[in-house]
Amino acid sequence: MPDHRIRKQIHLAAHFPGVNHHTVWTDPGSGSQIDFDSFVHLARTAERGLFDFFFLAEGLRLREHRDRIHDLDVVGRPDTFTVLNALAAVTTRLGLAGTINTTFNEPFELAKQFASLDHLSGGRAAWNAVTSSDAFTGENFRRGGYLEHAKRYTRAHEVVDATRALWDSWPADALVIDRERGIFAQPIPQARFVSDQFDIDGQFVLPRSPQGYPVQIQAGDSDEGREFAAAKADVIFSAHGELEDGRRFYRDVKDRLAKYGRARDDLKILPSAGFVLGDTEEEAVEHARHIRRQQVTPQTAITFLEQIWGRDLSAYDPDGPLPDIDPIDDANITRGRVRHARDPRAVAEAWRAKAAAENLSIRELIIATTTRQQFVGTPRQVAVEIDHYVQSDASDGFVLVPHLTPAGLDEFVDRVVPELQSLGSFRTEYTGATLREHLGLRHPQQGTTEGVRAS
Amino acid sequence: MPHPTPLLLGLELSGTGAHPASWRRADSRAEDLFDARYWVDALRAAEDAGIDLAFLPDSGTLQSAGALGRLDAVAVAARAAAATRRIGLIPQASVTHSEPFHLSKAIASLDFAATGRAGWEVSVAAGEASLYGRKPEQDDRSRWQEADDAVEVVARLWDSWEDDAEIRDAATGRFIDRERLHYIDFAGEHFAVKGPSITPRPPQGQPPVAVRAADPHSTRVAVRRADLIRIAAPDLETAAATRAELRSAIAAAGRDPNRVRVLLDIDIHLADTADTAALEVAQLEDWIATPAPATVFHIGTAAGLRDILRRIETDCAADGVVLRPLALAAALPHLQALTPTLRERLGLPRPASRYAHA
Numbered sequence: 001m002p003d004h005r006i007r008k009q010i011h012l013a014a015h016f017p018g019v020n021h022h023t024v025w026t027d028p029g030s031g032s033q034i035d036f037d038s039f040v041h042l043a044r045t046a047e048r049g050l051f052d053f054f055f056l057a058e059g060l061r062l063r064e065h066r067d068r069i070h071d072l073d074v075v076g077r078p079d080t081f082t083v084l085n086a087l088a089a090v091t092t093r094l095g096l097a098g099t100i101n102t103t104f105n106e107p108f109e110l111a112k113q114f115a116s117l118d119h120l121s122g123g124r125a126a127w128n129a130v131t132s133s134d135a136f137t138g139e140n141f142r143r144g145g146y147l148e149h150a151k152r153y154t155r156a157h158e159v160v161d162a163t164r165a166l167w168d169s170w171p172a173d174a175l176v177i178d179r180e181r182g183i184f185a186q187p188i189p190q191a192r193f194v195s196d197q198f199d200i201d202g203q204f205v206l207p208r209s210p211q212g213y214p215v216q217i218q219a220g221d222s223d224e225g226r227e228f229a230a231a232k233a234d235v236i237f238s239a240h241g242e243l244e245d246g247r248r249f250y251r252d253v254k255d256r257l258a259k260y261g262r263a264r265d266d267l268k269i270l271p272s273a274g275f276v277l278g279d280t281e282e283e284a285v286e287h288a289r290h291i292r293r294q295q296v297t298p299q300t301a302i303t304f305l306e307q308i309w310g311r312d313l314s315a316y317d318p319d320g321p322l323p324d325i326d327p328i329d330d331a332n333i334t335r336g337r338v339r340h341a342r343d344p345r346a347v348a349e350a351w352r353a354k355a356a357a358e359n360l361s362i363r364e365l366i367i368a369t370t371t372r373q374q375f376v377g378t379p380r381q382v383a384v385e386i387d388h389y390v391q392s393d394a395s396d397g398f399v400l401v402p403h404l405t406p407a408g409l410d411e412f413v414d415r416v417v418p419e420l421q422s423l424g425s426f427r428t429e430y431t432g433a434t435l436r437e438h439l440g441l442r443h444p445q446q447g448t449t450e451g452v453r454a455s
Numbered sequence: 456m457p458h459p460t461p462l463l464l465g466l467e468l469s470g471t472g473a474h475p476a477s478w479r480r481a482d483s484r485a486e487d488l489f490d491a492r493y494w495v496d497a498l499r500a501a502e503d504a505g506i507d508l509a510f511l512p513d514s515g516t517l518q519s520a521g522a523l524g525r526l527d528a529v530a531v532a533a534r535a536a537a538a539t540r541r542i543g544l545i546p547q548a549s550v551t552h553s554e555p556f557h558l559s560k561a562i563a564s565l566d567f568a569a570t571g572r573a574g575w576e577v578s579v580a581a582g583e584a585s586l587y588g589r590k591p592e593q594d595d596r597s598r599w600q601e602a603d604d605a606v607e608v609v610a611r612l613w614d615s616w617e618d619d620a621e622i623r624d625a626a627t628g629r630f631i632d633r634e635r636l637h638y639i640d641f642a643g644e645h646f647a648v649k650g651p652s653i654t655p656r657p658p659q660g661q662p663p664v665a666v667r668a669a670d671p672h673s674t675r676v677a678v679r680r681a682d683l684i685r686i687a688a689p690d691l692e693t694a695a696a697t698r699a700e701l702r703s704a705i706a707a708a709g710r711d712p713n714r715v716r717v718l719l720d721i722d723i724h725l726a727d728t729a730d731t732a733a734l735e736v737a738q739l740e741d742w743i744a745t746p747a748p749a750t751v752f753h754i755g756t757a758a759g760l761r762d763i764l765r766r767i768e769t770d771c772a773a774d775g776v777v778l779r780p781l782a783l784a785a786a787l788p789h790l791q792a793l794t795p796t797l798r799e800r801l802g803l804p805r806p807a808s809r810y811a812h813a
Contacts, residue, residue, distance in 0.1 A: 026625045034655050036537070036568040059653050060556070062636070069633040069651075076621065076631075076655040079557070082564035085533035088491065108515065108586040109553060116527035120491045120534045140556045142646030177486055179479045182742060185523045199588035203517045205525045207489060299628035 007425045010390045011268055011397030011439060013053045013097070014046035017405045019063070022274065022372070023074050024294045024403050031406050033074050036086060038406035043087045046094055049413030050427050052438040053095025053126055053215075054087065055399060056080050060104060061137040063336035065303055066312065070334075072300050074405075081113050088121035095435030097126035097217060103152055104132065104141045107162035107193070108200060114214045115167060115206040123210030123434030128217035128237065131156045136335045151197075153224045158195040160216065160232050165193045166204040167213040168446050174207055212444040215435050230256035233267060234441050237399055241271040241373025246394030268396040268439055274374035275400060277411050281377050288376045291403055292367045301363040304370065307334045308347050318363040322348075322355050383419030390425065460802040461795040462768050463775025465508035465545075465718055466501050466786075468494070473722060474781035475521025476742035480735075482784040485522055494531050495538045500787040502542040505794030508683075509535075510576060510665070510777055513547040515583040520743055529561050536569035545574035545665055545683075550605035551598055552580055552587045558605070559612035559652055566657035573657070574683070576665040577606055577676070599672035604643040606664060606680045611639040613661050615651035665718075668701065678704045685777055687720045687750035691763075694719045694751065694772040719773035721763070722752035724781040725789040729755040739781060757792035764793065 016039065017023040024030060032038050043054045058080050063070040080098035087096055096117065100110060110127075118125040131153060132138075135146040147155065169191035176183045185207075193200040218225065218233035221240075229236040230253060240249035254264045276291060278284030296304075298318035306313050309323060310330030316323055327344040341347045355365045375382040389395050402408025420426035432438055467473070471483040478485035487493035498509055513528035528546035535544060544565065548558055558575070566573035579598035584591060593601070620635035639650035666677035667685040677684045684701055688694035702712035724739075726732035732754045753760045767773050778793075780786030798805055 025623060025630055026628075034567060036570070040537070061649075062651060062653060069631070069636055071629045071631050071633045074630055075636075076616070077653050078564035078567060079560040079654065081527075081530060082533045082561050082568060085530045086536045086565075086568035088534055089495070089537040104554065105557070106552060106587050106589065108583075112515070113527050113530065116530035119489045119526060120494075120530055122491070139647070139649035141554050141648070143554075175486075177478070179481070179485075182476075182479060184478055184485070184521065188517060188523060200586060201588070202583070202586040205515060205517055207524055297628040 007423070008390055008396075009440075010386065010420060010426045011270060012046075012049070012051045012426070013055050013095075013270060013397070013399040014042060014049075014051050014409050015055045015057070015272060015399050015401040016042055017074070017402055017408060018057050019059055019074055019077060021073050021295050021300050021370070022401065022403055023405060024291065025074050025405075026294055026297075027404055029407060030404055033405050034076050034078060036083075039078075039083055039087055040090050041406040042402075042409055043091050043094055045407075045409045045413050047091045049409070049417045050430060051094060052397070053097045053124075053435055054084075054091075055097045055126075055128070056083055056099065057128075058099040058101065058130075059336070060101060060132070061140055061336050063334070064136075065334050066306065070303075070336075072297065072303060081117060084125070085117055085120055088117070088124065091124075092122075093124070093430045093433065093438075095124045095126055095215065095438060096121055097128060097215070097435075099128040099130055099219075102129050102131055102156040102159040103147055104137070104143055105159070107159050107198060108166065108202075108204075110159065111163040111166040112205055114163065115209045118209030118211050118214055119206065123436070125209070125211065126215035126217055126235070126435055128219055129156060129160060130219055134336075153228060155197050156228065157232070158197050162193040162195070162198055162200055164213060166191050166200075167208060169204045170207045172208055172446055208446070211434050211436050212446070215439065215441065226253055226256060229253060229267065230262070231260045234436075234439065235268045235270055238269055238271040238395070241273050241395075241398075243389060243392070243394050246271060246389065247392065250393050250395060265440065266442065268441075270397050270399050271373065271395050272399040272401050274372060274403060275382055275412060275416070276374060276376045277379055277382060277415060278376075279378065281381060284376045284378065284381075288374070292371065295403065296363060296367045296370065298363060301366040304366045305362055308341050308344050308351070310344055316362065319361045322352055322362060322365065379415035380419050383416050383423060386416075387420065387423050387425050460768070461799045462764055462773075463507050463716060463718065464505070464794065465510055465775060465777035466506045466790070467510040467512060467720075467777050467779045468497055468501070468783060469512050469779065470518075470522050470525070471784070472782040472786075473779045474724075474736075474739045474743070474745060475518065476739045477782040477784075478522040479742050480739075480782055480784065483782065484784060488522060489524065489526060491534050494526075495535050497783060497787065498535045498539055498542060498544075501790060502539050504787075504790035506542060506790060507775070508543040508545055508574070508777075511544070511546040513549070513578070515549070515552075515580055515586055529565065532573070533565055533568055536565060536572070539569075539572075541572070543572050543574055543663075544569055545576050545663075547576040547578045549578045549580040549583075550602045551593070552583060552589070555605045555608040555646070556612065556648055556652075559609040560654040562609070562662050563613060563652065563654040563657040566659055566662050567654075571658035573659070574663040574665055575609075576667070576685075577602055577681075578667070579673075595670065595672050599676050601645040602673075603676045603679065604641070604645060606666075606676065608639065608641050608643075608646075608648050610661060610664075610680075611641060612648070612650055612652040613656060615639055616654075616656040618656050618660070621655065668697075674701075674704075677701070678708050679710075682715060683775075684715060684717050685720060686717060686773070688772075689749075690751060691766060691770055691772040694767070695770055698771065698773055716774040718775040718777050719767065720750040720777050720779055721760075722748045722750060722779045722781060723760060723786060724754045725757050725760065725786050727756065729759065732756065735785065736781065757789040761793055
């Protein structure tokens with residue numbers, strides 16, 4: 001028997017499949033991405049698998065490609081808060097995490113919404129704070145317009161600090177509820193937060209919530225993003241899923257914690273990862289190959305190519321060779337998603353070389369270059385590999401991203417979770433009630449936030 | 456179609472009750488006010504009693520007296536969506552500081568979670584500008600002008616996906632038909648929104664919009680935009696006159712008055728006997744004295760309230776009511792007695808016994 005006391009425990013989260021080419025909607029088993037039943041199914045499955053939390057991403061503007069709404073991927077998402085609150089009714093322990101943008105929301109409103117979610121879920125709320133400097137998305141908001149890159153992180157820090165100042169403003173023992181004497185609460189102090197971008201003054205409307213405040217998640221990978229995470233986050237979603245790359249990232253981020261007076265265990269690092277299972281390794285590999293072809297349809301392959309080439313390539317055969325014409329630098333060919341290729345000509349050169357060396361068609365090349373981190377194998381193999389990543393400090397666990405809505409997690413929970421449990425590195429029951437307890441995080445001390453910052 | 460038969464029954468769930476001292480009652484469950492169970496229990500009780508619509512008030516400011524603190528109303532409605540089956544969930548949400556884009560998807564998502572039972576009571580926020588520190592405090596005229604635009608934008612966003620926009624056409628690889636998604640291109644004095652929504656058209660297409668017509672500014676928005684108009688009136692005659700005026704104004708605005716429901720607020724306290732009800736209200740007033748109610752009120756038995764409801768129906772004083780219990784816990788057990796019988800649902804009068812003396 002493995003020694004449970006010394007094995008590092010794995011943390012798992014379930015990502016609701018969404019707006020990307022990884023989510024396969026053409027599969028006969030693919031269901032609705034918007035009906036509430038789909039969210040219920042995935043959340044209940046994750047809870048049955050004793051996951052730490054369910055995670056819902058956010059989008060605030062429909063993606064466009066070549067100035068038209070992108071129509072090849074799943075489109076249509078719900079409001080994050082509404083779905084998480086509704087899911088609190090059909091789950092009892094599962095953490096409920098959502099992405100909420102700091103650029104197009106105001107601290108008072110966020111503080112009230114997250115405190116409400118934490119109260120109504122009994123301490124299961126988590127906030128993935130993301131930023132946007134994107135005028136394209138801004139066209140849907142009264143804030144509107146463009147927030148320059150440097151300012152968006154300043155604003156993100158200030159939004160997080162301001163919400164904490166509001167959450168902290170009620171004394172922990174504010175509620176008295178003495179019917180005889182007619183005292184409901186102690187006097188509620190004024191919350192005040194002044195910074196570069198905010199001047200907030202007033203009483204907050206809610207008592208401190210079960211977790212003190214929601215678990216803070218961060219997803220950015222830039223140097224500013226890593227600093228933000230080290231300073232303020234409880235969980236970081238990382239894109240560094242490969243073993244060695246993951247270990248470097250893990251070390252880098254954990255090393256940054258000390259300067260903020262935090263312990264290495266105060267921040268959990270969870271890369272996102274896919275998975276494909278089979279009864280044998282060969283079957284899993286074959287299944288993975290099939291899924292890759294479903295994810296990268298002929299039309300999707302051409303769209304990816306157009307993102308690099310910056311021009312209409314609809315006349316090209318996806319099963320044929322790469323275009324011999326040169327790319328043009330059109331930064332706006334795709335809007336509403338992160339643009340990865342800063343130098344299209346260099347990417348095109350590299351792709352041409354790879355296609356020539358491996359004799360790949362357009363579609364085969366796109367399949368080869370857009371595969372993300374995933375675990376492929378038998379349930380036992382996948383469990384052993386995940387455990388190896390965690391035990392060797394490449395991560396503290398994973399955010400699993402199924403490729404099917406809503407049943408894509410079923411097989412993992414039924415077959416991989418028992419293997420993880422048999423390895424002694426995954427819980428066999430929830431031992432806590434709140435998400436902080438699942439993650440082994442400390443309850444936040446009150447008043448650690450600077451309420452007033454010099455502007 | 457003078458009014459729906461029977462009367463629409465709405466219930467406003469305001470903390471432990473509309474009376475600021477209601478938390479002091481032994482049955483108030485004031486300790487549970489920030490716990491989901493409190494709200495789910497109350498909404499289920501209302502649903503089980505046959506109440507049609509639950510109104511959930513909201514505000515960014517602390518109450519001036521009584522029980523302090525307020526959960527986000529859309530959050531409470533969402534939390535109750537999967538725990539209820541029939542009752543309409545109508546959270547209040549202010550448009551003064553919130554983004555119309557966020558509100559649109561929040562209510563649409565509530566409609567998905569509640570499978571077609573969501574509504575939205577539009578409100579404006581006075582005295583909250585300093586909580587946001589973004590724009591100066593507006594006057595009521597400006598707030599409701601902005602609200603008028605916000606309701607228009609939310610409605611356009613709900614329509615920005617045609618119902619059949621999701622085509623899942625594997626042959627062409629297209630998940631949606633982009634021709635059935637629409638930019639709303641709204642540009643107003645206070646904000647501009649491009650669209651389309653990121654949330655598909657909700658089950659109801661347009662969840663019903665409620666507006667409280669309390670002054671000329673809010674009344675104008677109600678007349679132009681609301682499916683449900685809440686009014687207050689000192690008596691049923693005034694209510695009937697207000698309803699008639701609203702219907703004329705709705706027609707003058709180019710809308711069909713028969714597609715708008717006027718709901719009269721009634722402040723209530725119910726008990727087994729009128730004497731008990733009066734004593735209990737006296738106790739509440741002894742704890743915290745409040746001004747006289749600004750609308751029709753009833754302190755007494757459920758049977759007495761039923762008589763008022765019948766008169767509202769026969770006099771066409773309103774198309775429905777919003778009951779506002781002074782103490783929520785005290786009202787819940789009596790609600791069942793207010794809901795219509797089968798004959799009433801069918802629009803059939805209760806016949807007198809043929810053997811009864813004339």
